[in-house]
Amino acid sequence: xxxxxxxxxxxxxxxxxxxxxxxxxxxxxxxxxxxxxxxxxxxxxxxxxxxxxxxxxxxxxxxxxxxxxxxxxxxxxxxxxxxxxxxxxxxxxxxxxxxx
Amino acid sequence: xxxxxxxxxxxxxxxxxxxxxxxxxxxxxxxxxxxxxxxxxxxxxxxxxxxxxxxxxxxxxxxxxxxxxxxxxxxxxxxxxxxxxxxxxxxxxxxxxxxxxxxxxxxxxxxxxxxxxxxxxxxxxxxxxxxxxxxxxxxxxxxxxxxxxxxxxxxxxxxxxxxxxxxxxxxxxxxxxxxxxxxxxxxxxxxxxxxxxxxxxxxxxxxxxxxxxxxxxxxxxxxxxxxxxxxxxxxxxxxxxxxxxxxxxxxxxxxxxxxxxxxxxxxxxxxxxxxxxxxxxxxxxxxxxxxxxxxxxxxxxxxxxxxxxxxxxxxxxxxxxxxxxxxxxxxxxxxxxxxxxxxxxxxxxxxxxxxxxxxxxxxxxxxxxxxxxxxxxxxxxxxxxxxxxxxxxxxxxxxxxxxxxxxxxxxxxxxxxxxxxxxxxxxxxxxxxxxxxxxxxxxxxxxxxxxxxxxxxxxxxxxxxxxxxxxxxxxxxxxxxxxxx
Numbered sequence: 134x135x136x137x138x139x140x141x142x143x144x145x146x147x148x149x150x151x152x153x154x155x156x157x158x159x160x161x162x163x164x165x166x167x168x169x170x171x172x173x174x175x176x177x178x179x180x181x182x183x184x185x186x187x188x189x190x191x192x193x194x195x196x197x198x199x200x201x202x203x204x205x206x207x208x209x210x211x212x213x214x215x216x217x218x219x220x221x222x223x224x225x226x227x228x229x230x231x232x233x
Numbered sequence: 234x235x236x237x238x239x240x241x242x243x244x245x246x247x248x249x250x251x252x253x254x255x256x257x258x259x260x261x262x263x264x265x266x267x268x269x270x271x272x273x274x275x276x277x278x279x280x281x282x283x284x285x286x287x288x289x290x291x292x293x294x295x296x297x298x299x300x301x302x303x304x305x306x307x308x309x310x311x312x313x314x315x316x317x318x319x320x321x322x323x324x325x326x327x328x329x330x331x332x333x334x335x336x337x338x339x340x341x342x343x344x345x346x347x348x349x350x351x352x353x354x355x356x357x358x359x360x361x362x363x364x365x366x367x368x369x370x371x372x373x374x375x376x377x378x379x380x381x382x383x384x385x386x387x388x389x390x391x392x393x394x395x396x397x398x399x400x401x402x403x404x405x406x407x408x409x410x411x412x413x414x415x416x417x418x419x420x421x422x423x424x425x426x427x428x429x430x431x432x433x434x435x436x437x438x439x440x441x442x443x444x445x446x447x448x449x450x451x452x453x454x455x456x457x458x459x460x461x462x463x464x465x466x467x468x469x470x471x472x473x474x475x476x477x478x479x480x481x482x483x484x485x486x487x488x489x490x491x492x493x494x495x496x497x498x499x500x501x502x503x504x505x506x507x508x509x510x511x512x513x514x515x516x517x518x519x520x521x522x523x524x525x526x527x528x529x530x531x532x533x534x535x536x537x538x539x540x541x542x543x544x545x546x547x548x549x550x551x552x553x554x555x556x557x558x559x560x561x562x563x564x565x566x567x568x569x570x571x572x573x574x575x576x577x578x579x580x581x582x583x584x585x586x587x588x589x590x591x592x593x594x595x596x597x598x599x600x601x602x603x604x605x606x607x608x609x610x611x612x613x614x615x616x617x618x619x620x621x622x623x624x625x626x627x628x629x630x631x632x633x634x635x636x637x638x639x640x641x642x643x644x645x646x647x648x649x650x651x652x653x654x655x656x657x658x659x660x661x662x663x664x665x666x667x668x669x670x671x672x673x674x675x676x677x678x679x680x681x682x683x684x685x686x687x688x689x690x691x692x693x694x695x696x697x698x699x700x701x702x703x704x705x706x707x708x709x710x711x712x713x714x715x716x717x718x
Contacts, residue, residue, distance in 0.1 A: 153581030
């Protein structure tokens with residue numbers, strides 16, 4: 134495991150996470166995340182040979198409900214909460230560029 | 234009217250017997266809030282008008298001689314990560330600063346169904362990420378016992394509001410200790426129920442595999458009453474459990490005689506604050522005097538709880554907070570020139586430092602090449618911790634530990650050191666990993682600040698935990714102590 138996250142690595146994580154960070158933030162996170170990961174590395178001391186991962190703690194599995202359509206009577210209210218909306222639709226920036 | 238002395242139970246009696254009106258009660262609550270919340274900052278939003286109107290209806294009902302419902306007329310405060318229809322719900326984040334949910338969380342609906350009166354929404358760490366409320370985008374809350382100190386977190390506003398007499402109960406959430414730790418630091422009860430015992434529908438999700446609503450109340454009986462009302466299966470939360478919901482508040486007399494209570498030695502090794510430890514030891518002795526058998530036990534993997542938590546939580550956070558992208562609700566950056574920038578600028582400009590830190594950490598832990606080393610490893614160690622505590626709980630009925638190695642920290646003391654803040658959760662994670670119920674109960678004072686005792690039990694064994702809390706309360710007077718404002 135890397136001992137310290139480089140600036141480039143932090144920039145890449147920020148891009149994956151869709152976060153615009155300032156240079157100062159990138160420097161801070163590079164140090165802090167390295168510290169935290171260093172601390173977390175102690176998990177390697179624990180013998181987990183033949184141990185299953187935890188995926189659920191109360192023993193439930195495959196909780197199903199009837200596949201039935203329910204009415205939604207406040208759709209316009211919900212769409213109306215979007216920062217930009219028009220005629221019951223959510224307005225967003227272009228997804229594809231004109232050049233294709 | 235001395236609100237500090239009121240409990241839910243006593244207040245319902247007083248209202249029904251017309252000792253005072255519900256309007257007078259609610260007005261007195263808001264008078265206290267106006268007078269003192271400038272110092273404490275427990276609230277982000279108040280709902281005075283609606284509360285008074287509701288109180289008038291309660292009074293009319295009393296006049297007609299009708300019987301009050303289980304929480305009718307009782308003022309409650311709600312952590313701001315819990316959706317309240319028509320009332321701003323910000324999660325203490327700038328990104329949701331103007332968000333007004335179009336629906337109620339299941340637990341809010343349940344409280345309303347029995348007549349509770351919401352007085353306001355309480356401050357917390359942004360998206361419940363923290364242990365001191367200092368990560369709130371709107372400034373920290375202050376501990377009513379000492380304004381220079383934190384009330385704990387993340388549900389610090391809810392604990393402070395109750396401790397200050399701004400309500401008679403409050404709701405929090407507990408993902409990694411966020412109800413129990415502030416409960417301990419503010420001299421109130423803080424219950425984390427079994428995972429899945431209370432519906433999470435309408436909680437702004439943080440770590441879905443460990444999130445649960447939490448209950449703050451002034452007595453064990455009030456805590457139990459709230460649990461009786463809030464517990465149960467919900468088709469809107471597939472992780473809720475179908476097990477029978479007890480009338481917890483009517484089953485508080487399980488005899489302590491013959492009960493086996495384990496004392497895990499790893500929780501008593503931190504001697505940084507000997508006075509706090511002495512208070513906890515004394516409260517455990519009291520349980521012994523009440524007839525319980527105290528057994529020394531060991532949970533050697535306790536120390537790995539925090540590192541496991543700080544992989545699992547950021548991982549789930551990075552996924553759960555993906556929905557805050559400036560598209561469907563909340564804030565959208567006006568400076569974005571492309572769809573990509575709508576995402577990056579909205580999130581970069583409106584999430585606070587700890588939220589970003591967790592999103593980054595989680596994104597890293599889940600990214601290709603590191604998934605096995607971090608996330609998978611953490612989920613395996615989680616299994617080890619869970620099996621270890623389950624094994625011990627086969628030999629004893631309950632476990633008792635300190636809530637925190639020390640009393641409430643000073644504001645600013647650890648806010649620049651994220652790792653030091655993470656370690657504040659050190660005694661909280663065992664129950665989180667295993668989905669066990671645990672409660673923080675008022676157990677005494679050190680350095681003139683409250684100290685909490687944590688009682689942890691088997692899954693769905695809330696009856697036993699609350700019984701022990703109730704019987705301890707009967708022979709001590711900690712719940713009668715209030716901060717001087």
